[in-house]
Amino acid sequence: MNGFCGSMSIFSSARYLITNDKYYLWHAIAFPVAGLMFDFFDGKVARWRKSSSLLGQELDSLADLISFGVAPALLAFTVGFRTLLDSIVLTGFICSGLARLARFNATVALVPKDTSGKAQYFEGLPIPSSLGIVSVIAYWTKKGWIEGGEGIPLGTTVLWGKPGESGEIHLLSFTFVAWAAAMVSKTLRVPKL
Helix, strand or coil: CHHHHHHHHHHHHHHHHHHCCHHHHHHHHHHHHHHHHHHHHHHHHHHHHCCCCHHHHHHHHHHHHHHHHHHHHHHHHHHCCCCHHHHHHHHHHHHHHHHHHHHHHHHHHHCCECCCCCECEEECCCHHHHHHHHHHHHHHHHHCCCCCCCCCCCCEEECCCCCCCCCEEECCHHHHHHHHHHHHCCCCEEECC
């Protein structure tokens, strides 16, 4: 269901881009949150039933990539992060999420576990943390600070060339750069709740 929610967020973003109906934008924002609830409960149920498997672990990671990597990046594009450099940053954000999940799956056996078999910490920022970005986008949407409204806060800067050309980037795109770096960090340890 997590993967379903992420996919529905993606299609809701696309529908918003076609129709400009905020009904779809709010759905694009809500579906990753619903995905988090399913992501939380499927792990609990698997541990409770003692039925975790390699297939389940891989499916969980793929669903996480859709709901917490691709969907938030497309949501950012949808609300106005649309310059060439914005797109490169958002693609890097998705790829960092992919690398983070792959590393987690490859090294999960090495991470210290508690008595229930659950890892004690995350190495790097967990990808569901991207819901922090989704919540900021929800706030901007409510305030009208999106494309077609007042625009993304802080606007753009030109790193090279002229405004409107390939060197333009939204200043807040650097939030995605920092988030991506935190996801792939080998030194950042986030305690599991």
